[in-house]
Amino acid sequence: MKTAIRQRLDPATRCALILDEALRQFAERHYSVVTVRDVAVGCGINAALIYYYFESKDHLFRQTIGHVVETLVAGHQARRTGPDDPAGEIAAWLDMHVQLAPTIGRMVKIMADYAASKARDAATDALIADFYNSEQALLEDCIARGMAGGQFASVDIAKTARTISLHLDGIFHASASRGDDRIPQDIDDLRSLIATLLGTTPWQAVLAAD
Amino acid sequence: MKTAIRQRLDPATRCALILDEALRQFAERHYSVVTVRDVAVGCGINAALIYYYFESKDHLFRQTIGHVVETLVAGHQARRTGPDDPAGEIAAWLDMHVQLAPTIGRMVKIMADYAASKARDAATDALIADFYNSEQALLEDCIARGMAGGQFASVDIAKTARTISLHLDGIFHASASRGDDRIPQDIDDLRSLIATLLGTTPWQAVLAAD
Numbered sequence: 001m002k003t004a005i006r007q008r009l010d011p012a013t014r015c016a017l018i019l020d021e022a023l024r025q026f027a028e029r030h031y032s033v034v035t036v037r038d039v040a041v042g043c044g045i046n047a048a049l050i051y052y053y054f055e056s057k058d059h060l061f062r063q064t065i066g067h068v069v070e071t072l073v074a075g076h077q078a079r080r081t082g083p084d085d086p087a088g089e090i091a092a093w094l095d096m097h098v099q100l101a102p103t104i105g106r107m108v109k110i111m112a113d114y115a116a117s118k119a120r121d122a123a124t125d126a127l128i129a130d131f132y133n134s135e136q137a138l139l140e141d142c143i144a145r146g147m148a149g150g151q152f153a154s155v156d157i158a159k160t161a162r163t164i165s166l167h168l169d170g171i172f173h174a175s176a177s178r179g180d181d182r183i184p185q186d187i188d189d190l191r192s193l194i195a196t197l198l199g200t201t202p203w204q205a206v207l208a209a210d
Numbered sequence: 211m212k213t214a215i216r217q218r219l220d221p222a223t224r225c226a227l228i229l230d231e232a233l234r235q236f237a238e239r240h241y242s243v244v245t246v247r248d249v250a251v252g253c254g255i256n257a258a259l260i261y262y263y264f265e266s267k268d269h270l271f272r273q274t275i276g277h278v279v280e281t282l283v284a285g286h287q288a289r290r291t292g293p294d295d296p297a298g299e300i301a302a303w304l305d306m307h308v309q310l311a312p313t314i315g316r317m318v319k320i321m322a323d324y325a326a327s328k329a330r331d332a333a334t335d336a337l338i339a340d341f342y343n344s345e346q347a348l349l350e351d352c353i354a355r356g357m358a359g360g361q362f363a364s365v366d367i368a369k370t371a372r373t374i375s376l377h378l379d380g381i382f383h384a385s386a387s388r389g390d391d392r393i394p395q396d397i398d399d400l401r402s403l404i405a406t407l408l409g410t411t412p413w414q415a416v417l418a419a420d
Binding site for chain 2: 027028029030032033108109111112113115116117118125128129132153154155159160162163165166167168169170171172173174176177178179186189192193196197199202203204
């Protein structure tokens with residue numbers, strides 16, 4: 001990547017490379033201690049070039065989160081099935097989490113760091129809130145469609161969507177905190193959990209089928 | 211607290227006050243940037259006094275995690291019901307999480323910071339692993355007893371225990387990251403989730419009863 005970024009790149013590609021490096025450094029250390037210069041060194045470029053694209057470290061941080069959110073949304077769009085398949089759409093959201101696990105793990109970490117710090121930036125707050133609101137809306141929409149179509153049992157839509165969303169957070173948080181590399185397995189268990197909540201397969205029957 | 215700590219305190223009380231302050235600072239900032247001096251200033255004491263109890267910042271950090279783990283275990287012991295009440299014992303574990311929510315939120319944060327950093331300390335690693343292993347063992351034991359006593363449906367014990375544990379992680383992680391102060395409500399929803407998994411109340415009936 002260091003060689004690649006020295007080459008003449010179109011602005012979008014170069015920005016993406018800078019944002020990937022920023023994400024890695026912000027997640028491994030802490031955004032309060034990472035400097036724009038550190039990110040530049042990691043990319044093998046001059047800090048001035050980063051300032052050409054991003055006006056400040058805050059701007060770079062915000063764009064880093066925005067870049068991940070865009071990647072996730074695009075990843076989900078690419079895996080979406082038809083409008084009549086709400087179960088498939090929930091499965092696509094989970095598949096995307098398995099596929100992009102390292103990136104999501106880093107995002108989860110920097111969002112937690114930012115939230116725990118006293119620093120507040122309205123645009124960053126809005127971006128994080130938007131991400132979770134979109135996830136909640138996507139899950140609620142799928143559950144409502146599945147209920148309307150008779151594929152799912154009748155459940156409390158908001159509560160069920162939040163349960164799935166919290167569980168995803170738990171899987172990524174635990175993977176980092178406990179250091180046990182179990183994301184695909186935990187997400188498979190979440191698939192069983194969702195099937196149980198939506199009344200398609202009882203939790204016990206899932207066991208019997210194992 | 212600043213006044214209290216200046217007074218002549220017994221070593222155990224003074225240590226607990228130092229560890230509470232260390233936990234607060236490590237969680238709000240990042241353990242890599244917090245110095246022993248910062249913790250001393252926060253306690254209103256001289257750094258030398260901290261070094262009297264803790265040989266290094268690493269030692270202080272490790273003891274901070276150990277102190278929280280002890281608090282949690284004691285909190286659960288105090289709420290435990292009899293050996294014939296596995297459902298009550300799981301409920302006590304959740305109650306303890308509601309009661310000690312701010313402390314657990316900070317612990318979850320510093321464990322994530324430590325895990326994401328490149329710093330490795332065998333004793334700290336063991337402490338974190340022990341905590342999660344004890345939680346898993348406690349939940350597995352309750353589920354197994356409930357199954358044996360016919361109160362719970364027959365389920366995959368390890369998978370069900372891990373599901374509960376991951377969900378707890380998700381609740382605390384989300385509370386911090388999303389900044390939505392919903393821990394008691396989310397833990398109540400987890401009670402419904404557990405009742406569903408253990409076959410005592412279907413997820414839909416939980417809705418109807420709301």
